[in-house]
Amino acid sequence: MLKVLGAVAAAPLRPGLAVGAAQLLGGCGGGSSDVQVPDPVVNPEGAPLRIPPVLSPSSVTATEDAYVLSVDESEIEILPGKSTRILGFDGMTPGPTIRARAGRPVTVSLLNNLPQTTLGGAPGEVVIHLHGGHVPSSDDGFPTDIVPPGTSRTYTYPNNQLPATLWYHDHLMDFTGPHVWFGLAGLYLITDDHEESLGLPNGAHEVPLVIQDRNIDGDGNLVYTGNRNGEVGNTLLVNGTVEPYLRVANRKYRFRVLNGSNMRMYRIALSNGAPFQVLGMEGGLLPSPVTVASITLTPAERVDIVIDFSSIPVGESLVLRNLLGSGDTADIVRFDVDRMETDDSQVPAVLRPIEQLAMSDVVQTRSFTLSGGMMGMQGMMGGLWTINGNPFDPDRVDADPKLGTVEIWEFQNMSMMDHPVHVHQTMFQILEINRGPPPATHAGWKDTVNVPAMGSARIIMQFPDYAGRYVFHCHVLEHEDHVMMARFDVIP
Numbered sequence: 258m259l260k261v262l263g264a265v266a267a268a269p270l271r272p273g274l275a276v277g278a279a280q281l282l283g284g285c286g287g288g289s290s291d292v293q294v295p296d297p298v299v300n301p302e303g304a305p306l307r308i309p310p311v312l313s314p315s316s317v318t319a320t321e322d323a324y325v326l327s328v329d330e331s332e333i334e335i336l337p338g339k340s341t342r343i344l345g346f347d348g349m350t351p352g353p354t355i356r357a358r359a360g361r362p363v364t365v366s367l368l369n370n371l372p373q374t375t376l377g378g379a380p381g382e383v384v385i386h387l388h389g390g391h392v393p394s395s396d397d398g399f400p401t402d403i404v405p406p407g408t409s410r411t412y413t414y415p416n417n418q419l420p421a422t423l424w425y426h427d428h429l430m431d432f433t434g435p436h437v438w439f440g441l442a443g444l445y446l447i448t449d450d451h452e453e454s455l456g457l458p459n460g461a462h463e464v465p466l467v468i469q470d471r472n473i474d475g476d477g478n479l480v481y482t483g484n485r486n487g488e489v490g491n492t493l494l495v496n497g498t499v500e501p502y503l504r505v506a507n508r509k510y511r512f513r514v515l516n517g518s519n520m521r522m523y524r525i526a527l528s529n530g531a532p533f534q535v536l537g538m539e540g541g542l543l544p545s546p547v548t549v550a551s552i553t554l555t556p557a558e559r560v561d562i563v564i565d566f567s568s569i570p571v572g573e574s575l576v577l578r579n580l581l582g583s584g585d586t587a588d589i590v591r592f593d594v595d596r597m598e599t600d601d602s603q604v605p606a607v608l609r610p611i612e613q614l615a616m617s618d619v620v621q622t623r624s625f626t627l628s629g630g631m632m633g634m635q636g637m638m639g640g641l642w643t644i645n646g647n648p649f650d651p652d653r654v655d656a657d658p659k660l661g662t663v664e665i666w667e668f669q670n671m672s673m674m675d676h677p678v679h680v681h682q683t684m685f686q687i688l689e690i691n692r693g694p695p696p697a698t699h700a701g702w703k704d705t706v707n708v709p710a711m712g713s714a715r716i717i718m719q720f721p722d723y724a725g726r727y728v729f730h731c732h733v734l735e736h737e738d739h740v741m742m743a744r745f746d747v748i749p
């Protein structure tokens with residue numbers, strides 16, 4: 258049986274809800290439940306890295322690909338011989354990978370088979386958001402656009418955007434944290450002819466790495482405490498695998514890396530200190546590859562990298578490490594070089610030019626203050642996280658950019674925790690982080706920008722094609738749930 262019931266059911270703070278100061282202070286320090294965190298899981302044998310299957314379309318027409326995807330409570334084996342209850346897409350976590358082509362629409366018919374109340378005491382309602390998708394408001398997964406248990410709905414994704422590493426995940430108001438923690442996330446990759454013509458490693462040499470930290474007890478149960486400062490796990494999973502290894506040939510591989518964790522950050526690096534190449538981040542290819550020895554990923558950030566194993570002798574291993582971790586969160590995945598193979602792939606010096614948004618086109622600059630504490634007070638009260646002092650209200654419009662225009666948004670972090678801000682509807686370019694230019698790896702199209710503790714960030718973006726209501730929010734999922742999110746409407 259799950260030991261986590263009730264951990265989150267009592268938690269949501271909604272505007273208008275009668276919550277006394279004493280209750281708010283009760284969240285102080287973040288531990289909003291008495292659920293005990295189990296010891297890290299040890300799996301000395303390791304396990305072969307699971308690769309989420311690519312979802313097959315249920316129908317393919319001249320103009321679109323149609324998919325069917327179910328959401329269920331399922332039992333899977335994460336630890337040898339133990340059964341783990343999850344919220345799965347088609348019974349798995351991460352869910353199957355959807356592969357799309359730029360310019361060719363995809364429909365996803367979602368069947369919600371969850372009960373009224375599901376794992377962690379969270380509601381069985383779901384909302385699916387295609388993270389990084391440029392999607393009409395009606396299909397974007399606004400946090401109150403629920404798919405009730407026992408019902409289905411079809412999402413349409415036009416894919417009229419640049420090829421990129423996207424992901425889909427639950428976005429239910431107040432309960433995104435537990436829903437994603439228990440499994441509701443998967444990858445969605447968009448490609449096009451140009452990208453395929455570049456000769457990058459592909460097929461079996463293009464591997465997704467969805468990195469998530471979890472707490473798992475001795476019986477195999479996922480444990481969610483509802484920590485309002487951000488849920489942190491002491492065991493790393495990659496594609497749902499504990500202590501994974503991947504057998505590789507001595508050649509180049511492309512990895513689509515997603516930080517799918519609720520709040521943990523990773524700085525990924527190779528155990529031998531060798532550099533690797535960054536092709537792009539959330540919004541697709543950079544103009545040229547950038548060579549780095551490490552890169553930091555905050556929650557929801559993705560990085561598309563190429564690792565070259567050609568200098569590693571057959572029989573030796575290399576570990577992708579997390580320089581911000583220790584103990585059981587230090588090693589992400591082990592690569593065992595077990596064979597020679599001819600490498601016909603390449604990483605060209607020119608990937609795809611990026612059109613820089615022009616400052617001269619900016620029609621509006623907006624400022625947002627990110628605060629932690631009670632009703633916007635500065636500090637680390639742990640109970641409530643706000644934007645401009647306000648908790649999320651789905652009926653209040655906090656920004657109203659005009660369709661097609663270019664704006665600058667400035668974020669000032671008045672709290673002691675980092676807040677990776679994600680804006681829906683469009684990709685942006687980072688102008689400044691802490692008043693300096695972003696690193697070259699972060700200079701392309703992005704959908705998530707980390708606003709450092711007591712620091713700042715400025716981004717520039719255009720809002721093309723789709724009017725309607727959207728949200729932006731902190732992607733530490735418990736900050737988002739409690740309630741660092743705001744609605745913005747793109748005005749026609």
Ligand SMILES: [Cu+2]
Pocket residue numbers: 642675676677731732733736737741
């Ligand atoms: Cu945050």
